[in-house]
Amino acid sequence: MIPRLTARSRAAGPSPAGFDRRLIPPMILGSVLNPVNSSMIAVTLVPIGVAFGAPPAETVWLVSALYVATAVGQPVIGRLVDMYGPRRLYLAGTALVGFAGLLGALAPSLGALIAARVLLGLGTSAAYPAAMRLTRAEAERTGQDSPAGVLTALAVANQTVAVVGPALGGLLIQLGGWRAVFTVNVPLSAACLVLGALRLPRSVTRRRRLDVPGMALFAVLLIALMLFLMEPRTGRWYLPVLSAAAAAGFALRELRVPDPFIDLRLLGGNGPLLATYARQLLGYTTAYAFMYGYTQWLEQGRGLGASTAGLALLPLSAAALTASALTGRREAVRAKLVTGSVLQLAGCAVLLVIGDRSPFWLLLAVGVLLGVPQGLIGLATQTALYRQAEPERIASAAGLLRTFMYLGALGASAATAAFYPHRADTAGLHDLALFMLAGSALLLATTLPDRSLGRPATRDTRKA
Template identity: 60%
Template sequence: MTQPLRFDRKLIAPMLVGSVLNPINSSMLAVALIPIGAAFGVPPSQTAWLVTGLYLATAVGQPVMGRLVDLFGPRPLYLIATSLVGIAGLLGALAPNLGVLIASRVLLGFGTSAAYPAAMSLIRSEADRTGMDTPAAILSSLSIANQVIAVIGPTLGGLLIGLGGWHLIFTINVPLSIICVVLGSLWLPRRARSRGAGGLDYAGIALFTATLVSSMLFLMQPRVSRWYLLVLALVLGVAFVVAQLRVLAPFIDLRVLGGNRPLILTYSRQVLAFVGTYSFLYGFTQWLEEGRGLGASSAGLLLLPLSLAAVLVTAFTGRSAQIRGKLVAGSIVLVLAATAQLFVGASTPIWILALVGVIAGVPQGLNNLANQTALYKQADPTRIGSSAGLLRTCVYVGALISAAANAHFFQYGATTAGLHDLAIFLLVVSGLLVLVTLLELPE
């Protein structure tokens, strides 16, 4: 009797290590924003650009890298991009001022953009080769790896800052980059079949980038006197849509996307879910250090319950390809987490703060895995790399919105009043997520 074909296990290590490069840099930075601000003498509204720089680059880089993966296969893009991560780490570690540090984060964003679409492309290719339908175990492994890094990141960041200052959270990218390049060189297939057609839409990329940048320049300081940035973003956005509808091989195929309502709702849920995720990661953490008076190491340890809750939820639900229940539960628990944040203050006991973190961690585990599985089922197989890249873009659009919210509510420091205003904002976002979730629930 013929043995069934199995997923090539050698692919798992480079896929997992590469996919966690962005989450580890996101989560380590959460406990470093206050020390970096103190080092350069700037408030949270300026250090927020360290978050924004990474995610602007990644929001553009993910679909670009995804499209290139579709065209040329995962191996070359994976190796080039992960090499950039090491260069960005060195630049950040040696940065003499905040501007250079932001530049290193931008480079880091591009460098971390290829691994996830490469992984999704490899999963799809292996599924075709083996006849697997939805490889739930592999998809959940990716999600769990990202959640585990969310556990390690803040704590590791706090320990590194305690050992040698904030510079070390950039230096660690050098060995991580080397590991990725070695694993990718050894085990990624040399001649992966190209699934896509057409070339790269440079005009679409430029318009998409300009729209995001002008939007964020306004959102980081939303004032009436800066109205022109909002108008510019709207004009550029309209130009982007028009251009994409006229190009034969667009950067983002809006015609296909427009006819795929379930996929649009999946992208919408991902944006809203990660506004919540990153508002807790950055906003709550900055408040723990400045408003609650904890050190970077202590704040990192206090985030462990949040991330452990996300990991456990993902581990227990990961082998099931079911989507509906995860989405409903994830959106409702996010409402509870935002509500809980309204009632914390400078004298709140540590155990209650840890409990708030546990509540916030549950929707992280549920929403990310459910939306990832939904995308795998809903996306066009010939554009799985770019579709997966766009899903990650939605993650970083959520992060950009949360960075703008943090910059606004913590304009004069990470105060308790600012945290409560952020909680009200999160209640609105989580309420919208409930509505979008109930519009059309995937099976």
């Protein structure tokens, strides 16, 4: 049963004919908490290492901790959103962000700082599933299932914040040191709490049993897998074994309980949604491999300074934002996926001919070529999921989509480390490009024959 919005919460709302635009500010502000914290940390690793006398091998956990916590937290909290409504989880999650920001600002050690990042990952996991649940609820309320503009606003806001995050982090460090990067979460949390309390509708829910064992097994499965992907080597063989054992236990549990955390029977029968998760993984593995690998090559293989390398990546971000903004109003899922995968293939082909003597304009051009797919593929998979997921589980399905994105990021990181064993040279870049080329070809191969993407299946919005 989908949580219903109460009449009292809608009494002062707009006409049932249109999307309640009062919901958009809290939805967007809450959803950008994750990308802003993911991107700002990049410029703090060095000063934090100096402050605590920690090497890069230890400070990198400030990045990894948030990735792991978010990958686990998004589908788990998404399930809670489906069960108890978006308002409660949104408010609880954004309150946790404020607490985590305060903990980070006062942290006496690197360990406490990593704990703050874990809490930030969990706290920022609530808003995106809540936004997807609210979007679905508005479609049910109005009877007009046309959320393209809202989904585009969410995507563009997240991409924009991810781009400006490092610059914002640098400004905060200049104003108040690296602790200001954590402190900024306190006013952001307060703003979300005020907007959420004033504008998010209350929900009427039926009391149901929470599948805690299923959630715990899922967490073990995913954490063990992600820890292995961060540093894959034979000495860590026990991690994939633990992940496989947890996966087996998780499958047995979910197939037996009446109200599972993830309904594997339902998911297994939803081929289009499974394909969307696979495309999310493939698309973002290529995107992150380029972001990680190309940036390192620009500095080590091409010999550019850090600031110049950052400048060379600006066209990547600009192209992604432009593609999202220009195409967002039209769903066109299949066209976006096909175009995105073809452009990824073209970009990877260009990487194969780039060398340490390549002109600077070519370095910029490959960023544009691989930036457009980032904007197209992210929008396409988000829209496809909205159409393909069961309405009763839209928030947990959306959270799982983000999990596959983070798995792609970790897979890309592992591939980059494998192809750059000593330094980011041109030969390693070309090997990485072949890896990306294979992933892009698989993305295209899974998209071209899928005619259902021309008009994604719309679940009955009147269910509930």
